[in-house]
Amino acid sequence: MRGSTKLALLLGWLGYGLLPWYLLERVSFSSFGWLAGYPFGRAGSALALALSGQAPWLLPVGLAFALATLGLFRRDETAVARLLMLAGAAGMALFFAQGFAIGLKGQGMPWLAALLGGAGASQPGMGAGAFLAILSLLLLFCHGLAYRGYCKGDLFTTSAIGVIVLLIGLFIFFPVATILESALIDQNGAFALSAFTSRFFDSSIWGLGCITANTNCGVAWNTLLLAVLCGVITTLLGLACALLILRTGMPGKRVMRALTVLPIITPPFVIGLALILLFGRSGLLSNVLYEWFDVPRSRWIYGLPGVLLAQVLAFAPIAFLVLIGVVQGISPSLEEASQTLGAKRWQTFRTVTWPLLRPGIANAFLLGFVESMADFGNPLVLGGNYEVLSTKIFFAVVGASHNQGQAAVLAIVLLGFTLGAFWVQQRWLGDKSYTTVTGKGDSGLPTPLPRRVSWLAGLVILPWVALTFVIYLVILIGGFVKSMGRDYTPTLEHYRTGFSIDWSRGLFFDGAAWDSFFTTIKVAAISAPLTALIGLITAYLLTRQRFAGRGALEFATMLSFAIPGTVIGVAYILAFNVPPIEITGTGLILVIAFVFRNMPVGVRSGIAGLSQIDKSLDEASTTLRARSFTTLWRVVLPLLKPAIVSALVYSFVRSMTAVSAVIFLVSAEYNLATAYIVGRVEAGEFGLAIAYSSVLIVVMALGIGLIQLGVGERKLGRRKLIALSGSAAQPIAQGAAS
């Protein structure tokens, strides 16, 4: 056995024999009441609990460790390999069997519990000891595989694959499977297909009342209509903007770039909020229109128009980022070739430029579509009577009815839509992207746009840019006036409510927003590096290692991108509210949710970065006796800095702005900024909400700056390489292009 295998084994014994097996609530290091009865009792170790007969079903797991320990006394590597694989596989199977079989009273799988000697018993959620134990069993199994020669016998590679697969299984597939399961059982917990079908085909989901009668249409159609409109409009805006910037001498390119970054560091519903302040019944512009032109005040902004407007403003920059990449990718020499063959400008555009653009356009459309489907904040703030799936799911869970089964069914419909879009994208576009960037210096001037196209594009984006500008103005001043639309007296009141600091008794953060603010920063700061780490390791495995099931792993990571946050939120509360993994209400679940929501982007930016690093560099390192971990650390990571920045920035920003997933997961103890703001909006405290949002935007801008400083530039020789991620927005585009 090699040293690291011994270490894994030691970890296992530590987790099994010493640490508290179950999750402890309220662990404190000043009073040790929770330790009462150790090593037995609530904080007992698995070994003690199993041997004392309190939890005999934990005994077989211990036997697996004992079996693996026998490997210490064997010289023959193949024998050790067999032993480790057996112990690891059997141990993991037993571990999960007892975890899922024995849970709270009356839950779990009674027949399996009886088999494991725990009939009628109950146990709480797993804790630190169990975590170490399963990690150790997994590592032992993977090391066994490596000893057998898998992945060229590299311990790090097999272990990394094992860990990633386990994590994805536990935190993506298990929760989604739980949704499916809870959609199939009725209120009493019995399996009932009929309950599912009646819920699924309910007219509140699929009804066509808005066409046939004068009632509302089903929520599925509402969502679909909104998403299609949002996809079309954002794509057109993005395209117009990309063409104008790259293909005309239009001034203001820098301003455009800045304007595209802003919405990305803006929590999504803030746009909706600003729209209310502008166009609501007592909104700024509504007032102006009423007083000057006698346009009656109305509630038009609440409903489809408002939500659509907010989503377009929020997501068009993403379409722009995708499309600017595509337009840049069209090699000018192709267009020049067309011109030298006698084509006029318009003909060239129609026959060469447009066909090359088409896949990118489809991509941007699908992206707008999926983002709109997944959006939760704007429909919540602006939806009015216009219900969409994400808000309906939310109210099914937190509303009076508290109907988890219905939430699960709605989540399945939503998941169906986004996975459908994802499937179309993979199927239809998968190999149809005509990237013409060769990496070789490609001289030649891009053909200017035909005049009528420029005019059209300009006409389209001008109102957009103007509106974006006004909205940020509102966000900026909204926090500093008493009440937008009613009373414009300058005041710091909102900031004081949220962020006042009391110095009288030392440093005391007594503002209302501080708690959620600190939690947000903490969670974002913890989850961002984890996301980057897991994402980049996965990318490394996917691009640089060959192993069975690589394609499946890649598909799984990308699939998780297509799961809307709302679905993840519901899935997590359904899956992690009960043992064996009982972590709802903790800060941990927030971190986990963010890590697995954002991981696909980490993977994408990692893959993009790695594909620019010649594989022979890794191989050179390997032939110089470096193991794959050393290679990763010394050669790949330093060259991957831009991708690291991308992944960090993206996950940091997303963790600060996400609403949809975490609104289900926050608790009184662990509240997040966005959830707090949404609460303020619902309570009508717009001033505080706006003020808090501005603070978030500033903090994110600072955070991005810090990350870029901290990771530093990639240094290749004396000359500075132009960083791959030109702007903070880049990772979004990269994620988007997935």
Next chain:
Amino acid sequence: MTKAGPASVEFRNVSMRYGSVTAVDNVSFAIEAGRLVTLLGPSGCGKTTTLRMIAGLEIASEGQILIAGRDVTRLSAADRDVSMVFQSYALFPHMSVLENAAYGPTVKGLGKEAAREMAMAKLALVGLKGFEKRYPSELSGGQQQRVAVARALVLEPQVLLFDEPLSNLDAKLRRRVREEIRELQQDLNLTVAYVTHDQEEALAVSDRIIVMSNARIAQEGAPRELYEQPANAFVADFIGDANLIDVAITRVTDGRADVALGPLTVSLPARGLSVGPARIAIRPESLLIGPAADAAGLPGTIRKCAYLGNHLDIMVTTAVGELFVIQYGSREMLPEGSPVSLSFAGSGVTLIPPV
């Protein structure tokens, strides 16, 4: 650190398959310790794959690989005492020349100072003293290549591998660097496997050459052996030029064969062939042009004659087909259509098996 010294390499029935593509097909050979052996062949014949299997960068699908008599077939690259100089050099762009060269000992945990010393020694050996602080992007192609060699040498590997090390250099430099590599190999007594598609380069540097064609070994031998005794048409044609002519062996006695070549009968070493169809490979410089009156020769007429400085390229039409002839030294140009008679030099005419 005790130096392991050069080691032998042996392939036993090794194959490498990528899905349906067979990149290396049932190949066996041995490289003696301290020798420079070249893998030579056209692009795509499996040379790089073979080299990568020695390095451990690819794990063979079948067969056995031995280094210093030890079975390393399933051992990863990091566990083999083998270094490689990559075609692209694969210098780490974010490390200086010194850091690149010291990489091996550093990751081996030999300590900073020791690693530095070892790296400096090898950099001096390849003539790069004073360049330690530069980054790869600040070096010329030839200098980069030396850094790659120094880096590969630092751990004093049992086997050193070169994958087309000269392909990124200009023609003049290529000659010099290949001499340097050869000298280095002989001075340090290294086992070297060297991949190239350039037959001249292979002839110039190798102790032995393994000619590969379509994932298999076409022939293996010393440079001279390959040139003078090609085993088949592929080798005859790939190493140097050859006129390949279908002939018939009429009689074999005492290891010599009588071969009917147009109107002539020539006696050549039979090389194990028996009566029946065969082919002969004639080196262009082994055909001598004489006056048409010479009745013992093969009659023909000049079709083309080109002046190439130190030699003439001549095409002669004969009864057995068009033959390519090279005449060295300053000779008169031969007018098109003039009748000549061709005779054979003592060497450079070889019997090879029929297709």
